[in-house]
Amino acid sequence: MDTTISRRFLIAAAGSLLGTAGLDTLAAPNPPAGNKTPGMLRLIGNENPYGPSPLARKAVENAIAHSWKYAIRETGMLKKQIAAYEGVKTSHIMVCAGSSEALRVAAMVFGRNGDRMVTASPTFSFLPTYARSLGCAVDQVRLDETMTHDLDAMEAAVRADTKLVYVCNPNNPTGTLIPGPKLSAFIDEVTPRTPVLVDEAYLDLWDDLSEHTAVSSILAGKPVIVTRTFSKLHGMAGLRVGYAIAPPELIRRMEKLRVTQMSYTGVMAAIASLQDTAFLDYSRARIHECLALTTGVLQELNLPFVPSRGNFVYFDTGGSPREFMAAMRRSGILTGLSYAPYPTWARVSMGRVEDMQVFAEAARSYFSQPD
Ligand SMILES: Cc1ncc(COP(=O)(O)O)c(C=O)c1O
Numbered sequence: 001m002d003t004t005i006s007r008r009f010l011i012a013a014a015g016s017l018l019g020t021a022g023l024d025t026l027a028a029p030n031p032p033a034g035n036k037t038p039g040m041l042r043l044i045g046n047e048n049p050y051g052p053s054p055l056a057r058k059a060v061e062n063a064i065a066h067s068w069k070y071a072i073r074e075t076g077m078l079k080k081q082i083a084a085y086e087g088v089k090t091s092h093i094m095v096c097a098g099s100s101e102a103l104r105v106a107a108m109v110f111g112r113n114g115d116r117m118v119t120a121s122p123t124f125s126f127l128p129t130y131a132r133s134l135g136c137a138v139d140q141v142r143l144d145e146t147m148t149h150d151l152d153a154m155e156a157a158v159r160a161d162t163k164l165v166y167v168c169n170p171n172n173p174t175g176t177l178i179p180g181p182k183l184s185a186f187i188d189e190v191t192p193r194t195p196v197l198v199d200e201a202y203l204d205l206w207d208d209l210s211e212h213t214a215v216s217s218i219l220a221g222k223p224v225i226v227t228r229t230f231s232k233l234h235g236m237a238g239l240r241v242g243y244a245i246a247p248p249e250l251i252r253r254m255e256k257l258r259v260t261q262m263s264y265t266g267v268m269a270a271i272a273s274l275q276d277t278a279f280l281d282y283s284r285a286r287i288h289e290c291l292a293l294t295t296g297v298l299q300e301l302n303l304p305f306v307p308s309r310g311n312f313v314y315f316d317t318g319g320s321p322r323e324f325m326a327a328m329r330r331s332g333i334l335t336g337l338s339y340a341p342y343p344t345w346a347r348v349s350m351g352r353v354e355d356m357q358v359f360a361e362a363a364r365s366y367f368s369q370p371d
Helices: 003-014 054-064 072-086 099-110 126-133 151-157 180-190 215-219 248-256 264-275 277-300 321-330 353-367
Strands: 041-043 093-096 116-121 137-142 162-168 196-199 224-229 242-245 312-316 333-335 345-349
Touching: 041 345, 041 353, 054 264, 054 277, 072 093, 072 242, 072 264, 093 099, 093 248, 099 126, 099 162, 099 196, 099 224, 099 242, 099 248, 116 126, 116 151, 126 137, 137 151, 151 162, 151 180, 162 180, 180 196, 180 215, 215 224, 264 277, 277 312, 277 353, 321 333, 321 345, 321 353, 333 345, 333 353
Parallel strands: 041 333, 116 137, 116 162, 162 196, 196 224
Antiparallel strands: 093 242, 224 242, 312 345
16 A cells, blocks of 8 residues: 555545534435435435545635646545555555446346346346346346345356356345355355456445455455445445446456546545545444344334344335335435345334434334224
């Protein structure tokens, strides 16, 4: 890591050194000014209103004056910092405009017209939807009865013309986690036939990431791509920063197809946020608190839910999720979404602790009404 540059940068970025003192007053207004649905709490997009971190906010302010230039050198700095954090080389990293850019680029590399890919269902649909629009066939494999990836069935779905397997771990929308050893055995089994992309957008919300990440398979030389994002734990969804980790040969192929360059503000915010470990711990703790509060209410209401490793909870409304969402909307809460083949289930994203208290009251009132 280029410590000279990042230390110099950090001193500038920290400015008055916000440190951890302001963390308790950190949460962004939910909803922010300019929201399309003014007055509505956003518990729909798996965002994190505790972010961006104090250092990242300061970095954005400082970056504005420099934003007349392309962030080429700064993107290189961020790449070095990510490589050090991940314990890989910079040649293993592609920095991108949110991890969804990496997912789309992977679709362009592996999901062209006439190709096939294997995914779970339901899962995060960005990659398979984009691949389909490029003419790729997507073989969807139902989650098992615990709403977790059915890895045996996914392995059986791999055909001679399969070009990629997409695994979302933890899975969106169910929040289920494939434990590291199980995932790495699956990777060992299928990678002689096809590369595997593991979307780890939510894995850093817990501090046992190293037990479950597929980065170890990349270091073992397997054709695996891991994607990560600054949109969740770091609370920077609107700044659009993510990255892919993969063997250098795959990174070179993906870099050729990247769609855009990074914004100066996003890159500088990400550099600062990676260093703001006090905020990252705080953010993790608040998300866990929100999950405990939300699942506590679901338990109290006798509504089945999946224990979640994401910043959202998938639960059984026991009726029409549409009606539930409409009722929440009337209470000023945007919540979502429902996914086939679970006609009565819905997902609620974590907001701030006080937002989840508002949700808890609205849910109590909705579910205690007579039919
Ligand atoms: C599993 C998963 N991967 C990737 C993304 C995309 O995130 P971003 O493009 O903001 O990095 C999301 C967003 O919700 C997600 O749920």
